[in-house]
Amino acid sequence: MEGLHHDTNLDEEKTASKPKDATHPSGPESSVEGDGAAPEVVEDKPDTPAAVSQPKDSVAPDEPEQVVGSEEEESDVFANKAANQNLSPGSKIELYEQMVRIRRFEERSLRAYQQGHIGGFLHLYIGQEAVAVGSVSAMSKDDHVITAYRDHGHALAVGMDMDECMAELFGKKTGCSKGKGGSMHFFAPDKNFWGGHGIVGGQTPLGLGMAYALKFNKKKGACLCFMGDGATNQGPFYESLNLASLWNLPVIYIIENNGYSMGTAEARHSAGEPLARRGDAFDIEWSVSHGHDLYEVRHTISEALERAHAESRPSVLEIITYRYRGHSVADPDQTYRSKEEIEEYKKSKDPISLFKEKLLKEGHLTEEVAADIDKRAKEEAEASAEFAQASPFPEPEELMDDVYWETDNPEEKKSSGTMFFETI
Amino acid sequence: MATITYREALNQALAEEISRDDQVVLMGEEVAQFKGSYKVSEGMLEKFGPDRIIDTPISEAAFSGLAVGAAMMGMRPVVEFMFWSFCYVAFDQIFNNAANVRYMSGGLINVPIVFRGPANGGTNVGATHSHTPENFAANTPGVKVICPATPADAKGMLKSAIRDNDPVCMMENTILYNLQGEVPEEDEFLVPLGKANVIREGKDLSIIAHGKSVHTALQVAETLEEKHRVSVEVVDLRSIRPLDVETILSSVRKTNRVLLVEENKPFCGVDAQIAFIIQDQAFDHLDAPVKRVSAIDVPQAYSKTLESFQIPDHDRVLAKAMELL
Numbered sequence: 001m002e003g004l005h006h007d008t009n010l011d012e013e014k015t016a017s018k019p020k021d022a023t024h025p026s027g028p029e030s031s032v033e034g035d036g037a038a039p040e041v042v043e044d045k046p047d048t049p050a051a052v053s054q055p056k057d058s059v060a061p062d063e064p065e066q067v068v069g070s071e072e073e074e075s076d077v078f079a080n081k082a083a084n085q086n087l088s089p090g091s092k093i094e095l096y097e098q099m100v101r102i103r104r105f106e107e108r109s110l111r112a113y114q115q116g117h118i119g120g121f122l123h124l125y126i127g128q129e130a131v132a133v134g135s136v137s138a139m140s141k142d143d144h145v146i147t148a149y150r151d152h153g154h155a156l157a158v159g160m161d162m163d164e165c166m167a168e169l170f171g172k173k174t175g176c177s178k179g180k181g182g183s184m185h186f187f188a189p190d191k192n193f194w195g196g197h198g199i200v201g202g203q204t205p206l207g208l209g210m211a212y213a214l215k216f217n218k219k220k221g222a223c224l225c226f227m228g229d230g231a232t233n234q235g236p237f238y239e240s241l242n243l244a245s246l247w248n249l250p251v252i253y254i255i256e257n258n259g260y261s262m263g264t265a266e267a268r269h270s271a272g273e274p275l276a277r278r279g280d281a282f283d284i285e286w287s288v289s290h291g292h293d294l295y296e297v298r299h300t301i302s303e304a305l306e307r308a309h310a311e312s313r314p315s316v317l318e319i320i321t322y323r324y325r326g327h328s329v330a331d332p333d334q335t336y337r338s339k340e341e342i343e344e345y346k347k348s349k350d351p352i353s354l355f356k357e358k359l360l361k362e363g364h365l366t367e368e369v370a371a372d373i374d375k376r377a378k379e380e381a382e383a384s385a386e387f388a389q390a391s392p393f394p395e396p397e398e399l400m401d402d403v404y405w406e407t408d409n410p411e412e413k414k415s416s417g418t419m420f421f422e423t424i
Numbered sequence: 425m426a427t428i429t430y431r432e433a434l435n436q437a438l439a440e441e442i443s444r445d446d447q448v449v450l451m452g453e454e455v456a457q458f459k460g461s462y463k464v465s466e467g468m469l470e471k472f473g474p475d476r477i478i479d480t481p482i483s484e485a486a487f488s489g490l491a492v493g494a495a496m497m498g499m500r501p502v503v504e505f506m507f508w509s510f511c512y513v514a515f516d517q518i519f520n521n522a523a524n525v526r527y528m529s530g531g532l533i534n535v536p537i538v539f540r541g542p543a544n545g546g547t548n549v550g551a552t553h554s555h556t557p558e559n560f561a562a563n564t565p566g567v568k569v570i571c572p573a574t575p576a577d578a579k580g581m582l583k584s585a586i587r588d589n590d591p592v593c594m595m596e597n598t599i600l601y602n603l604q605g606e607v608p609e610e611d612e613f614l615v616p617l618g619k620a621n622v623i624r625e626g627k628d629l630s631i632i633a634h635g636k637s638v639h640t641a642l643q644v645a646e647t648l649e650e651k652h653r654v655s656v657e658v659v660d661l662r663s664i665r666p667l668d669v670e671t672i673l674s675s676v677r678k679t680n681r682v683l684l685v686e687e688n689k690p691f692c693g694v695d696a697q698i699a700f701i702i703q704d705q706a707f708d709h710l711d712a713p714v715k716r717v718s719a720i721d722v723p724q725a726y727s728k729t730l731e732s733f734q735i736p737d738h739d740r741v742l743a744k745a746m747e748l749l
Contacts, residue, residue, distance in 0.1 A: 144497075146493075175530070176530070177530035177532070178530035179530075180530050185528040187532050189496075189533055194493075194533070195528070195529065196528075198520075199516055199520055202489075202520060205486050205488070205489020206492055208486065208489065208493060209491060209493020209494040209496070209497070210494070212490055213493065213494040213497035213499050216494070217499075223493075236485040236489060236516070236517070239483040239486030240486050240489070242483065243480075243481065243486045243487065246481070401531065402527050402530055403565050403566055404526070404566070405526065405534050405589035409589075415568075415617035415666055416616060416617075417618025417666030417667050417669065417670075418618075418666055421697065
C-alpha cells in the first residue's frame with residue numbers, strides 16, 4: 001500500500017511533488033474485494049427524505065478528534081514554504097474558521113435534509129474542507145473557480161454566505177439561484193465562482209474556457225477547475241487536457257481524490273495510478289499531494305498558480321482527501337467501505353483537527369478561541385437554517401424567469417415569436 | 425443589393441461581427457488554414473489572424489465546452505460544427521451546460537454563444553453525417569434554434585444570433601451553400617429571430633416549411649399554380665424557437681388548408697408541434713386535416729437512389745398537396 005500513488009519510474013523532475021504516503025487510509029486493495037459483485041445501492045435515488053435511513057449516530061457532528069502527531073515534520077516543511085510563511089496569525093485563524101464554518105454548515109444541512117426540508121441529493125464535503133479553503137485562499141483577483149456537484153465547501157470558501165446557500169438547499173426564493181439550482185448548482189460570478197455542475201466531468205471543458213477567456217483578454221489569472229477522482233474517467237476531461245496543453249491555457253485541474261467514485265473504490269474504477277499522471281501524456285505538470293494538510297494544499301496550489309500566471313501553463317493536481325459521509329445522503333455508505341476506515345481517517349487525518357493542532361503549537365490559537373469559532377460557526381449555520389425556513393418559496397410564475405436573457409429583458413428584446421410552448 | 429451565395433453571406437456576417445466586436449471569435453475544425461470544410465470562412469484567417477479564427481482539434485466536447493465557458497465569462501464565440509451531426513459527442517456541453525446555466529444560476533450568468541454548421545441529408549454521406557437535430561435542439565428550453573433558407577436570412581440571422589445574449593443553434597444546409605440570392609449590403613442588416621417569412625403569397629393552400637424544404641415548397645407551388653390553377657402560400661419559418669405562431673395561424677386562417685414539409689424525421693419533429701398548435705388554435709378555420717411530409721422514418725440511407733426517396737422531393741410534396749385539394 002505504501003507508495004501506491006507514486007509507484008512509477010517517471011522522471012522525478014517532471015512532477016512537482018510526490019508524497020510518500022499519499023494514500024487512502026485502507027488503500028484500494030482492501031476497500032472492496034474484486035468479486036465483481038455490484039454494490040447493492042450505487043445510485044442516488046430520489047428518495048423521499050423520510051425513506052433515507054441513517055444510522056442513529058450519523059446525525060452526530062463530525063467532532064474533530066485529538067490527532068496523534070505523526071505528520072509533524074512534514075507539516076513544518078509546508079508551513080515554511082513561500083505560500084505560508086508570510087501568513088499572518090489572523091489569516092491563519094481565518095482559514096481555520098472557514099473550515100469549521102463549512103463543516104458546521106454541512107452538518108446543519110444534513111439535519112435539515114433528514115427533517116425533510118431539502119429535496120433531491122445532498123453531497124456533503126465533510127472531511128475535504130482543507131482542499132477548498134486552502135486552494136481558494138491562494139487565489140488572486142483574476143483567478144476563477146469552477147467545480148462539480150459537491151460544491152458547498154467551495155461556495156463558502158469564495159465568500160458566499162450561509163443564508164443564500166442554505167436557502168437554495170431549501171428551494172427558497174432567497175437562495176443563491178432563487179431555488180432553481182439546488183445543492184449541485186451554486187453560483188456566484190461576482191466572486192469568480194462559476195458553479196456548481198451536476199454532470200461528472202462536464203465542467204472540465206468549461207474551466208478550460210474560463211482560462212481561455214482570461215488569456216484572450218490578457219488577464220493575469222487562472223481557472224481552478226475542481227473535480228473528483230471519478231471524473232478522471234470521462235472523455236471530455238482528456239479532450240480538455242489536450243487543448244489546455246496545446247493552447248497553453250492557465251487552467252488548473254484539481255482532482256479531489258476522496259477514494260471513491262460514488263461507491264466504487266479507485267482500484268475498481270481506474271487503471272494506472274496515480275490519476276494525476278494522466279496529465280503526463282499531454283506534457284502537463286502534475287503532482288500528488290495531501291489534502292488533509294492545509295499548508296500543503298496552499299503550497300501545491302500556489303505553485304500551480306505561479307505556473308499559470310507566469311508561463312500560462314496548465315497543471316493537474318491530485319489531492320488525496322476523504323469524505324466522511326456517503327456520496328450523497330441517500331447513500332447508505334455501508335456496502336463499499338467499513339466504518340473503521342472512516343474512523344481511522346477521522347482520527348489521524350482530519351484536516352480541521354490537524355490545522356488546529358498546528359495553530360495551537362504555533363501559539364496563534366487557544367482552545368478558548370477555537371471553542372468560540374466553533375460556537376459561532378454553529379450559530380451561523382443554525383441561523384442560516386432559520387433564515388431558509390422563514391424564507392418564502394418562489395411563486396409559480398417565477399418558473400418562467402431566468403430561462404432566456406431576452407425574455408427577462410423585454411424592453412431590449414430584439415426577437416419576436418413564441419418562446420415557450422406551455423406556460424403558467 | 426448584391427447577389428451573393430449563401431456561403432458568402434455567412435462569411436460576410438462573420439467578418440462584420442468579428443470586426444465590430446472584439447469578443448467575437450470563430451472556432452472549429454478546419455476553419456482557419458483550411459478555410460472551412462465548406463469554405464465558409466475563406467479569407468478570414470488572413471484578415472483576422474489566428475487569435476480570432478481558431479483551428480481546433482477534432483474534439484467537439486472540449487471546444488464546445490471551452491466556448492461555453494468563455495461565453496459565461498462574457499466572450500461571444502461562434503462554434504462551427506463541420507456537421508451538426510458531430511454535436512452528438514458534445515451534447516452535454518450544449519444541452520446541459522449552455523442551455524441550463526442561466527436558469528440554474530437564477531439568471532446570474534448569460535451564455536452568448538452561437539453553434540452553427542450544416543444539418544442536412546441529401547449528400548450521400550450516410551446515417552452518421554446526415555442528422556437534422558433542430559427538433560431536439562428546440563426541445564431544450566434555454567437555447568434558440570434557427571434554420572435560414574436564403575442568403576439574405578443566412579446573413580441577417582447569423583448577425584442577430586451573434587449579438588444575441590442567449591445560446592443560438594443555427595442549422596445550415598450544405599446543398600444551400602451555393603444558392604444565390606440578393607442580400608442587402610449595409611452593415612446593420614439584421615433579420616430578427618422568431619419572424620417567419622411569407623415567401624410566396626397565396627389563397628388556397630399554405631405550405632409551411634423550414635430550411636431547404638422551403639425551396640421544395642416553392643417548386644411545388646409553381647407546379648400547382650401552372651398546372652392546377654391553385655394559389656399556394658409558402659411560409660418559411662426561418663426560426664424554430666422562438667416560433668412565429670402568429671404568421672402560421674394567419675396563413676392557415678387565410679387558406680384553410682395546410683401542408684407541413686420538413687426534411688426532419690417525423691416522430692416528435694418540428695412539424696408535430698406545429699400541427700398541434702394549428703389544430704389547437706385554428707381548428708375552426710381548417711377545411712381539411714393538417715397534412716405533413718417529412719423524411720422517410722428510417723436512418724439516413726447512403727445510396728443516392730435510396731436517399732432521394734427518403735427526403736421529401738417535389739413529387740412527394742405535390743402528391744400530398746393534391747390530397748388536400
